[in-house]
Amino acid sequence: MLKYFRILHSSLFAIAALCVPIDVVSAQSTPVRSNKASISYPAPSVSAMVLEIANQKGFFKEEGVEATLVRVPGAPGVQGMLAGEFEFSTNVGSALNASLRGATFKIVMLNESTLFWLYGKPEISSPNLLRGKKIGMSTRGSLTDINLTALLQKYGMDPSRDVLKIVIGDPGTRLVALQSGSIDAAVLSPPATIRALSLGLKPVAFFGEEVESIYTGLATTDKVIKEEPEKVQRILKASLKGLRYLKGNKPGTVAIMAKTLRIDDQVANATYDETVSAFIDSGFRESSYLATIMVLQSRFAQVTNPPSVDRLFDFSFMKNVNEQLRDWRVPK
Numbered sequence: 001m002l003k004y005f006r007i008l009h010s011s012l013f014a015i016a017a018l019c020v021p022i023d024v025v026s027a028q029s030t031p032v033r034s035n036k037a038s039i040s041y042p043a044p045s046v047s048a049m050v051l052e053i054a055n056q057k058g059f060f061k062e063e064g065v066e067a068t069l070v071r072v073p074g075a076p077g078v079q080g081m082l083a084g085e086f087e088f089s090t091n092v093g094s095a096l097n098a099s100l101r102g103a104t105f106k107i108v109m110l111n112e113s114t115l116f117w118l119y120g121k122p123e124i125s126s127p128n129l130l131r132g133k134k135i136g137m138s139t140r141g142s143l144t145d146i147n148l149t150a151l152l153q154k155y156g157m158d159p160s161r162d163v164l165k166i167v168i169g170d171p172g173t174r175l176v177a178l179q180s181g182s183i184d185a186a187v188l189s190p191p192a193t194i195r196a197l198s199l200g201l202k203p204v205a206f207f208g209e210e211v212e213s214i215y216t217g218l219a220t221t222d223k224v225i226k227e228e229p230e231k232v233q234r235i236l237k238a239s240l241k242g243l244r245y246l247k248g249n250k251p252g253t254v255a256i257m258a259k260t261l262r263i264d265d266q267v268a269n270a271t272y273d274e275t276v277s278a279f280i281d282s283g284f285r286e287s288s289y290l291a292t293i294m295v296l297q298s299r300f301a302q303v304t305n306p307p308s309v310d311r312l313f314d315f316s317f318m319k320n321v322n323e324q325l326r327d328w329r330v331p332k
Contacts, residue, residue, distance in 0.1 A: 034228075036066045037235055039218070040077030041090040042138075043170050044260055046190050046275050047216040048090060050111050052260050053253065054242030057331065062241075063234040073139060081105065081221050087228075088220050088235060093143045093297075095219035099312050100303045106225060106314045109236055110217035111243060112279040114208035116147060119178060119196050120185035127155045127205050134164045136174040136186035143215065144187040146300045150211040191263050191271040208278075212292050217283070225314065237321040240283050241328065247279055248330035282322055284315035 041048045051069055054060055060067040072080060078094040080086045082103065089095060095105040124130065130152065137144035145165065152159045159165070166183055168174045171192035178186045178201070185204060188196060193203070207213075218239060225232055246253045250272060258268035290309045298306040 034231070035064055036068070037088065037231055038068045038070055038086045039088040039090065039235075040070050040072040040080055040086045042073055042077065043071060044262075045171075046115060046257070046261075046271060047112065049246055049253065049257060049260070050239055050242040050279075051090065052242075053245050053256055054238045056256055057242070057245060057252075059238040059241040059245075060235070063238045065231065065234045065238065067235065067238070075139065075141065078105070078219070081219070087224050087231070088218050090216045090218060092214060092217045092219045093146065094141070096214070096293075096297055096312060097141065097146075097301050100298060100301045100306050104222040105219050105312075106222060107214075107217060107219045107312060108225075108232060108314055109239060109283045109318055110214055110280055110285055111283065112215050112275075114206070114213070114215055115189045115275055115278055116144065116207040117188055117193050117203045118148070118151070118185055118205045118207070119175075119188050119193070119201050120204040121178070121181075122202070124185055124204055125202075127151055127210075130155070130185060130204075131157055131162050133184035134166055134182075136166050136168040136177050136183045138169070138187070139167055140165075143213075146297070147207045147211050147213060148187055149300060150213075150296060151205060151207065154210060190274050191261060191267050194267055194270045194274065211296065212289075213296060214285070214293055215278075229317070232317050233321065236283070236317050237324060240318070240321050240325055243279060243281075243283055244325070244328070245330050247276065247281065249332065250276075252331075282318070284318040 039051060041051065055067060055069060070086065075094055077086065077089045077091050078098055081089055092107045092110065096107060099105045118127070124133065135148060137148055139145070148165065149159045152163060157163065168177050168183070168186070171188045174183070174186035175188060175192045175196055177183045179199065218236065220232060254265065254268045254272050257263070257271060258265050261268070263271070287309050290313055294306055294309060
């Protein structure tokens with residue numbers, strides 16, 4: 001069984017920098033301007049389960065915030081934060097990529113490490129055999145693109161010349177394309193990987209064992225952090241409850257997973273077992289790990305002088321809510 005490690009989700013795009021100076025603000029002393037918050041996410045997936053659980057189990061309401069989950073592809077979801085359409089996005093890779101180029105985002109939560117595998121035709125038994133092949137992924141500059149690029153470079157290939165990257169929607173659609181023979185390999189995540197195994201397909205590589213990166217979590221803007229820190233605190237507290245519920249209540253999580261992803265209970269159960277260990281208990285990572293991620297991300301974005309880790313990540317809220325929820329027990 002392949003082990004879980006870490007990967008990264010990003011969309012590469014140029015956006016204008018809005019440099020908003022950040023003051024130290026007390027979350028306890030600043031009132032919430034509105035109890036509503038909109039959160040963009042790319043698609044229904046295992047990585048979205050933390051928010052789905054927080055929403056369906058009423059954890060957002062418990063924290064006095066009305067959260068709306070809005071499905072938006074990676075880059076537009078992050079651009080929507082700059083435009084004020086969303087306060088948060090799960091697409092932390094896209095936010096990080098944009099911040100490297102001057103945008104004023106901060107990643108405030110990380111949910112899990114890696115959930116991506118590369119599956120291929122039977123004759124492709126190793127990444128070394130990908131040269132000249134057509135590989136399905138999601139959008140340009142996305143997490144799948146960044147990790148695929150890093151994998152190909154690791155095996156001595158030029159991603160822009162030695163393979164043909166093909167943008168194909170969600171993992172389920174990429175699996176269909178792989179089955180039909182229209183592509184040679186595809187980046188997949190559960191539950192598509194569970195289906196792939198049931199069809200007799202074999203993984204070519206597990207990205208967690210090949211590259212280091214982040215996956216999903218929550219990103220927001222400097223403006224939201226400065227002007228509505230209490231809202232950030234409440235959203236993250238509810239999200240941490242969702243994360244702990246996922247880790248601590250398998251039957252409840254499998255039921256929500258089956259309903260949200262529209263899969264049967266057997267597939268949902270297998271998906272849970274395949275992914276639960278990838279989720280991070282605390283919702284944040286230490287600076288040494290983030291520095292490694294910055295190297296990979298900066299290389300992909302072709303940024304030679306990236307900002308400091310502290311400029312791009314703020315886990316002060318996450319550490320605070322971990323303390324607040326020290327004695328919280330997962331509902332049965």
